[in-house]
Each structure stands twice: as C-alpha cells, then as structure tokens.
Amino acid sequence: MPSLSGSDELIFFVNGKKVVVKKPDPEVTLLFYLRRELHLTGTKFACGEGGCGACTVMVSRYSASSKQIRHYPVTACLVPICSLHGAAVTTVEGVGSIRTRVHPVQERLAKCHGTQCGFCSPGMVMSIYTLLRNHPDPTPEQVTEALGGNLCRCTGYRPIVESGKTFCANPTVCQVKRPGRCCLEQEEEEAGSVHTREKMCTKLYDKDEFQPLDPSQEPIFPPELIRMAEDPNKRRLTFQGERTTWLAPATLPDLLELRAEFPQAPLIMGNTTVGPDIKFKGEFHPVFVSPLELPELCVLNSEGDGVTVGSGHSLAQLSDALQSIVSQQPSERTETCRALLNHLRTLAGVQIRSMATLGGHVATRATVSDLNPILAAGKTTIHLVSKEGERQIPLDGAFLEGSPRAGLRPGEIVLSVFIPYSSQWQFVSGLRQAQRQENAMAIVNAGMSVRLEDGSSTIRDLQVFYGGIGPTVLSASRTCGQLVGRQWDDQMLGEACRGILDELRLPPGAKGGQVEFRHTLMLSLLFKFYLRVQRALSKLDPQKFPDIPEEYTSALEEFPIGTPQGTQIFRCVDPHQPPQDPVGHPVMHQAGLKHATGEAAFVDDLPLVSQELFLAVVTSTRAHAKIISIDTGEALALPGVVAVITAEDVPGENNHQGEIFYAQREVVCVGQIVCTVAADTYAHAREAAQKVKVEYEDIEPRIITIEQALEHSSFLSPERKIEQGNVEQAFKHVDQVIEGEVHVEGQEHFYMETQTILAVPRAEDKEMVLHLGTQFPTHVQEFVATALNVPRNRIACHMRRAGGAFGGKVTKPALLGAVAAVAAKKTGRPIRFVLERGDDMLITAGRHPLLGRYKVGFMKSGLIKAVDLEFYINGGCTPDESQLVIEYVVLKSENAYYIPNFRCRGRACKTNLPSNTAFRGFGFPQATVVVEAYMTAVASHCDLLPEEVREMNMYKRPSQTAYRQRFDPEPLRRCWKDCLEHSSFHARKRAAEDFNRQSRWKKRGLAMIPMKYTIGVPVAYYHQAAALVHIYLDGSVLLTHGGCELGQGLHTKMMQVASRELGIPTSYIHLSETSTVTVPNAVFTAGSMGTDINGKAVQNACQTLMARLQPVIRRNPKGKWEEWIKKAFEESISLSATGYFRGFQTNMDWDKERGDAFPYYVYGAACAEVDVDCLSGAHKLLRADIFMDAAFSINPAVDIGQIEGAFVQGMGLYTTEELKYSPKGKLRSQGTNDYKIPTVTEIPEEFHVTLVHSRNPVAIYSSKGLGEAGMFLGSSVISAIWDAVAAARKERKGAESVPETLAVRSPATPEWIRMACVDQFTDMIPRDDPSTFTPWSICVS
C-alpha cells in the first residue's frame, strides 16, 4: 500500500443527482453502491460476473476531445465506483416510475407481456433504453443485439424482443430465405382460416395504447460534468479505501510515472478481467491504477498501411471503427478487420463490449481471447510506452504464449495496436465454437491467415493460432513453417491436419475436458478456412483455381443471428361476455409495470433492518468425509464478524426428514453447509468464511454417478413399477427387438433471483418473521419451527414474489430458512442471507440426471408391441423429493403412446452429490426423451419417419393408461393433426431432404413430438387450497390465497377470477403477498396446479361473499358496488370470507400398480426445425410450432408466456445447459461463465404458438394448468438435432448402410453433435485409453 495521505472526493451523477463520495472504497462496485448506499434497488444482482445483464445501467460520458457524449450500457456488478469520476449513471429508477411517469420502454415491455417474474426486467429496460438513446429508430437486428447480454429465465425472450421492436420503423422483416411466401403472411392466413371456424385471435396487446417515444424528453447530460471534463487543470486523483488505493492519473506522463512506481498494480480499464479475477480467483491488489480519459489512448488512424487503434477504445468502439473502415476500404485490404468484426458481434454481450478495452484484451492474453488469434494471424504490432521510452513489438505467438522476452516489461503499457491492411493474395479468418452462439467464451477459437504468392496457390506465409487448446493462445508455427512453398490443395490440408495434431496436443485429462472435441475442432476450423481460401481463389481466377464443390459451400456459411418473430393464436373471448369481465382476455401481469420500473420489491430489495447481519456459508469441499475439526479462530478475529454458526447452535432438530441443516460429524456431498458466518457486511462475512478451516477425513465409498450407485445398491427409495399386458410373451412374437440406453444429464434452475432470506427474530415469545421467495411457505415454517424447537405458530413466513423458481424453491428455501433462522436465533439479530450464484448452484442442486434403459419389441410396420423400461435418477445425498420424482417418471413414462405390453420400473439412487430436487416437469422431461429416443430408433430400423412411428403408436380413442386411469385423447389427436398441417411438416421435411442432398457440411433436421402431460399429484390432500377475501368499506377488495407468485401470473389470474365472481373491475382488487399468517397450511405452488386449486378457493370465497350480498343487491339491482358494500355493512353482513377447495380426488395404489393418479391431462404437439453444422457442432433453431391444448385459457397472454418460456427452458435442458462434475463430485459449472442457459440468440427465428380449445370440466372455468407442459416440447429440438445428425451419418456411411440406433444423450451439446457427425476429421483424432487418466469431468446420469 503506498503511503498516501487523504483521499480525493469522487464525483459522479446518478439519475441527474450529484453524488459526492468523500472516501470512496476501490473495492466497492457500482451495483453495491446503488443498492446498499443509494437504496436504488431496481438494479438487480444475479451473477456478479457480468454474465447476465440483470444489473445493467447506462453510463454517459462526455469526451473533451471529441465534444461528444457517449451513452453505453454496463453491468454495474463489474464497475468499481472509483472508475465513475465524471460519469453520469442512469438506472431504471431514472428512466421512469409508476409514481411519476412510466417510460415507453417500460410500458411496452410490460404490455407486450415481456415480464414474468420481473427480475430481469430492469436490466432489459436499461438495454433497450440505452439503445434508443443512441438510435431512436433502431433496426430489429439492433434490438436483438442490444439484448444479447441479458438473460431471462422465464419468458423465452420473444415478447421482450417484440417490445423492443415496437420502436422500429419496420419491425417485421421476414428472414426466412426459403422459397415461397413470407412465413408470417402464411401464418396470418392460417390464423384467419382457423379464425372463421373457431373465432381465433392473434393480438396479445394493443399498440394503440402505447405512449410515443419522444427523445427530446430524456434528461440532459449534467453540464457540471462537461465542465469537469474540459477542465484544463485536471490532476491525479487518489481514492483511499479500507484496504486498497485507487490512483487515477490525468495525463499520460503521470500514468507512466505510476506504472513505474507500482509495476504490479493492475491497470483498470474495463475491469472485465481484473474484476472477476478478484471476485472468483481471490486475487488481491493493494493498488489500482486507472487513467481518467486520456486522449493518447483514444487515437484512431486508418491512413497508410493499416489502422492504429488506441488501447483505450472499448470493444464496442473498436467494432464501430472497423465497420467504418470496412465500408471505406477495398475488401482485399480489410480481411483482418472483417474477421475481427465478425467475432466482435458475438463476443460477450453489448455491456461487456462497451466496457472491455482493446488494450485490456490484448494485455490479458487470455487462452480463449477471440481477438488475439486474429490479431496475431493478421501480423498486428503493439505500440508500447513507458517512462523509459517507446517501442513496437509484434503481437505474435511468442507474445501470446507469454514468453518473457516477447511481452510487456515492467512499467510499460499498451498505447495502441496497429492492424495492417491485408493484401490481395492474403486471406484472414477468425473462427470459433462456443457452447452457445453469443455471449459465451469459445471452447476453441482460431485466427488463421495465409499469404499466397501473387497469382498462384503457393503458400508464402501461413499463420494458425488457436485459443482454448492450452493455457495460452497457441501458434501452430512448426506446421505452418513446414507448409511454406506448398500448394493450397487437399494434400496440403491432410498434412496440415496431421502436423497440427502432432504439434498441439491436449493431455487427456486437460482442464476443461472435451479433449477429443477440442482436437476435432482444431481440424474442422482449419478445414473451413481451407475451403474459404479455395473459394476466394476461384473467385479471383476461376480458370486457374477450381471452385469448391457446391455441396461444400455449406461449410462456409455461419449461422446468422436473426431477429425472432412469430405468431400467437388463441381463442377470442365470447362477444357476449360482459366487458368488465377480464376472464379469457390477455391481461397484463398484475405487477408488469412495477417489474419494468424496478419498483417490484424482491426480498433483497427490502430496506435494511436495524442491527441486521449478513450471512456467508462455508461448504464442504469433500463428497463423503468425516469432519475432524472446524477451526473458527481466525475467522472470528476478523473485523465485523459477530458469530460462526455450526450444528452445535441448532436448538431443535438439525436433521429433519433426512435433510441436514448444518453438517454434523460428517459431510455427504461437496457443497453441504458446514457452518455460516454472520458479520456486519457481506464482504466481511465472506472473507471470514474463507478463513474457517475444516479438516476432513475421506470416507468410502464416494458415490457420484448412477452407475456407481447401482454397483453399491445405494438407493433413496423402493422400486416403483407399472405394468400392463405380458411383456415377456410379447417380445417373443415381434419382428424385431432393440435395446438401448440414454443418459439425460441434470439441469440448474438458474432462477434469476438466487435464494434469499431475511430472518428477523422478535423479542417476544420466540417469534420469528421470515421474508423469502419460496414456492412453499408452509414448508419453511415447518423446518424453521423444527430447527428452533418452537411451535409453528411462532414462525411467520412472508412471500411477495420470487424472481423465478421452476421447482427450485419448493424444498430448498426451508433448509436455507432453517440455516438463517438458527443464525438469527444465535445472534439475536436479523439475518440477511443472499446466496451468491455460485453457492446457489452448488448447494441447491437441480433437475435429476436420469439413466434410461429400454427394450422395445416391434413389427416391421413400426407398430410397437412391447416395451420394457428401467429408469434410475441421481437423487443426490438426501431424500428431498426424489421418491416423488421417480414415481412421476414411472407414471408418465408412456407419454402419448399406447403400448399393449408395457412395463416401467424406476428407482432413485442415493449418491454423494448435492440433493437434487423438483424442477419444472418433475422428471417427465428426462424420462420421455428416452421414449422419443426409442421411437426414433424403431423408425430407423423400419425405414420410416419417426413421426410415422409416433402417430402409429399414439393413443387414438378413449383409453386407459398403463396404470388403468381412463382418459380421452381427442385433444392430443387434434394438436398432432393441427401441428402436422399448420407447420407444413411433410412439405418441409421433403425440403429438408433436398437441402441435405445439396449440403454436405450442414444438415437440416425436423421433428414433431406429441405430448400427454399429467397435471397434479396422485395424493388428494396436496390439491387443497384456501383463500381469504376482505371487502373494505370503500369497495376495495384485498385478496389473499395460499399460492405463490413466481412469475407465472398466478396473482393476475386470481384477480381475474375474483373480478368475474364479484362482478367488479380488477382495479378494485389488490393482492399483496402470500403468508402463513393469512392462509395457514397452504400446499406448494407447483405441478401446474396453482390456478386450478387456488382459483377454486378464491372462487369459493367470492361466491360466499356474493351470496351474503344477494339480499342487498336484490333490493337495489341498479345500485353500485360501493353502495351495496356500504349497505351490507350497515346490515351487519360480514364482508370477509375464507374460501376453500378440498382438492381433486386422486389416488395411486403402488401395490396394485393402478390408480386415478391425476385429475386431468394436458396434450400438445410441437414441431422444430434445426440446422446443424457438422464441422463445428453448432445448431440453429429455425422454426418451432407449438399446438397446446389449453382448454379455455383464463389468460392467453400468461398461458402463451408459460408455454414459450417453458419451451425455451426445455430447449436449454436438451441442448446448451451442461452441468459438469469432477470425478470427486465437485460441481465445476458454477456461474454464467460455465453454464449456458439460452439467450435471445438461441430461440427460434420463427416461433408460432396456438392454444387449442377443448373442455376440462374438472378445473376452474374449464381451464388447464400450463406451467410445465411446454418444457418437454423443447425436446422437439433435440429430436430435430438427432434427425439432422442421422442424415449426416447416413451420408458418410453410404445409403446402403445398415440401420443404426443412434447413441443419443441429452444435452445434445456442440460436442455431442460434432462427435456424432463422424467424418475424416473425427477419424484422425487420437483416442486416449480411459483407464490411463482421470477425466476432468464425468457424466453423472
């Protein structure tokens, strides 16, 4: 730490107000400062690593040199406040408010139904708002690009993009470059044709209601900041924090002075590398140097032989500069610039691109840097400057590989980068493959350049650089050197491949895993470059250089990033329905506007409570071990620490129903809570938690995978079985029998709001109040009461809303609630317990990984006669809901198919992984993908389309399930037929086959999937519900029920129900929160039953009230509601009523293997069309059509939102979302960096959803619960991928090849796709003997 006395004042503006921080702490981020110091809680914390966009705010800066104001989006979690001197920050609160004026961006997001849980909404608003500040009339592509850095786990993005597109002059651009009419026209016509039959509607909102955007109304940039920027006497600033010092030089000489004085201090530019390293790698820097805007770092000069770009340019500014250069220069000069531009479009999201600088990017030399390999291939040089002088060095292999002779010397900085223009016979490409297309670090990337002798194909110079293959970017310099003088031909390619494999090899257990895939990618990317150059040569001189074969051109085309669009079709409301009655209308989410303005409060947005402490966790680092000792001495001595809480402190039960609150004597998984630390700030608690020393002694066995559990007969539950017919006999009489195994890996809930609890102990009577986002307040109450050893009536749980839940907040909040409550009890102070993303992913686990084994007997026609299924799920270390999940798996395992001889057995395995839990679909999405896998296998063996086999084996008439429940599959047939017809399945399938014939390296796949989804549970008392309705004397109504608002629009629908039943507009009705105080013993809000059961309870309460009011109304039928209420009061009529619903009468007798297990079924069908890139493993979802049996939709906007959101979440499960565990059971994917949920880029380019009408007398207003069903329809995407991969394999193996059962798994990641599309490159990859090394990650299903 330098000896510097005093600290300067930090001055910046937030929402037009000046902020002066006397002693700013360099370790404090803008996000923390906004939320904790300024109480601006609209900006959310969801990942803390720049990966989700929930904390997006706009920063505006004035440049004294250009005299311009620049507005750009940033992720506040990565912005140190000290970097904001002279900047203006706009948060969602500064954009608009329901208390003053809601901004058009906020209004449209809400009205277009772009908010569900609302946690991502402020970030979305800020991204669109910033775009509009720069481009008031954006293109649809700009809207999509602006949203690329923002994650949403609920909506599936389509409505968010649509809200942004309402600002475009021309919002609908058909991107489908296939023959025929525009897809949307076609859909409109189809909607029209259905319209005439069934009165269908397509408008979910009314554009006429939107306020216009008036850019002149936006706040002006603070003039004081202009004066500050233009001050000629700017001087160095020093900000002195608790542990660190921030030095901000105002001139270049001063910067160089400081750099010489503090050579170890990082130079903070965008902080997008330093920030995450401090947070996640535990790096500590006592001094930071961060220049104020220096003109020398912002030069841009494109004259001469190349372009000089100042190191201070953000990547977004670099992109703008390159775009302008590319438009001005002849194309042969801009090969490198275009390659860079291409990568800049997908590198991170706009926020990171606006923060990260070119200098920071180059100096970091990260292994998967997207720009460095291209810069190196393009022979870029770096201009370095220090106090000692200036020099130029090449940005080459030696620099990137970190050779001390070739890098920066102490005291030097990167001043600028010189990118030479390419020449006519030079070709430069950047290539990459990541887990998803945008906002994901590459798995492997490359920069390649070749300079040929003029007019010939003789190699004069070749440069090949790879990222992701080693600890740094690597150059294949030896191979490239050997190829100089060779012709650019197939022989050269073969040698290049062999040479590269020889030169650059990953060890088999290399960090990051995917070793064979990464080796394959090296060759595939090289091949793409090879073809690109060949094609370019033939363009230059077609006589001399033959073009590549036409079917090879597909290797060159990258998947475009389109702007999603689509249609939503639903049944119109009966024209005779009273206008006041909102039931059946697409009513906006009841909290939609509050979501968009950031005024909807989540638990961590609640104001600080006096004396409150923060909690941080210490979790087990071993999967199965004895705890020898816990040493808390060092932690307790740290500043601000109040207590360390262990199992000893639990006054009541520490192990309730097999769930352990604090580990005692032994640990049973990595991630189990061993102890917690309570301190005055979270930073202090976290630091102390890192200092707690736990000594372990490993215990055998350590069981991580299902296979290991089977070996050790380690189970959590007894076997469950259903059976019909005679399976063994039937196998003897079929034409063919096939057997297979499918592994389906787990899924992280990735709700945007991590688990958060505020536990406030009361002084009297051992009471405690908990605020938390849960799906099951009763369960929290139970666990907390048990842990504290008090009756349940002392524990009050309040739940206003959750920022997404998806099953992950059914049981886990109870465990975490107990942990927090014990801490509150021990310290006697309120406890705020906010799990960081990594801890949340580690501790709370997710969807059960599943192993499915099948044996199918079928006839040549494709008719399946017998199926024998075995399912095992990885339950983890405690019971949680694993038994229920496996029961569901078994009951739902037939999906939509009637198999006369059917047997399914299932069992939950006990392992040493964190305990897996409920997740949307509750086992169905994992199990039925196995069913679709064997449907596909049967089709392949019968030479039929999978859809033909599906249709042939589908339930056709009123039937019994395998567990003997009667049902009528008529809506299933209708959804299937409508989907086939309206998606033009067969025509598109033929077109795909044509496409595949003409395209060797990209294959198109189509799949259509039927679904029979069960609603509810086989236990009647889990369907009970209660409500409480008060009418106040002014006529306003307070509505409460036992269901929880998780974003699914439950409260909105309940208000619609109450509005219809009471005959008053929804504006009279208020719904505040769910609490154990108002509605006791409420069951969980899950299983798509929220509306079904709570709706009945609300209806019951309202009908009771209306019955009481009837005499008053009869006497004054023309009276107003307020008059009736007043009169009723005067007549001593009670204006408060409880409502109750006993539940659906379901049952299941597992001994007899039969029961009426579910109240009803939801049916659906989905068709998906994808393209896969056989060389890289990428896929692109071109179109999805969903037909969902919604019966009568109470709110089509909410229901369509659920369907689309679940579909996209399902698509994530089956494609990009991959949890990685070490062989020792440690979860390796613990944040946005390692775990990839879909972004706006992954969703279908064309997305059509139709609600199919049917009857459902069982549920309220004949509706159906649609919260989960869409999830499984996402499997149409994986089936389409299988279809495309099968086409690739068939082509490689030849048309005469024997039918095969494609060894499928889920997720179908780029790795799986690439390695399944076998070809000459996969054949070249050396295979390592698995018994000779420890893999980096393993499959746990």
Ligand SMILES: Cc1cc2nc3c(=O)[nH]c(=O)nc-3n(C[C@H](O)[C@H](O)[C@H](O)COP(=O)(O)OP(=O)(O)OC[C@H]3O[C@@H](n4cnc5c(N)ncnc54)[C@H](O)[C@@H]3O)c2cc1C
């Ligand atoms: C969420 C997220 C997603 C990302 N995705 C991608 C991706 O897809 N592809 C990709 O390639 N990268 C990606 N990145 C990495 C990103 O490109 C780099 O973090 C960024 O370019 C670093 O620039 P910076 O200005 O933020 O550096 P800083 O973090 O400010 O500094 C980084 C290092 O560089 C040094 N430094 C900075 N400027 C200079 C200079 N002028 N001279 C000498 N030394 C200097 C500093 O001392 C420090 O050690 C991602 C980052 C994040 C946070």
Ligand code: FES
């Ligand atoms: S919380 Fe900042 S990007 Fe996720």
Ligand code: FES
């Ligand atoms: S609405 Fe986007 S995360 Fe919930």
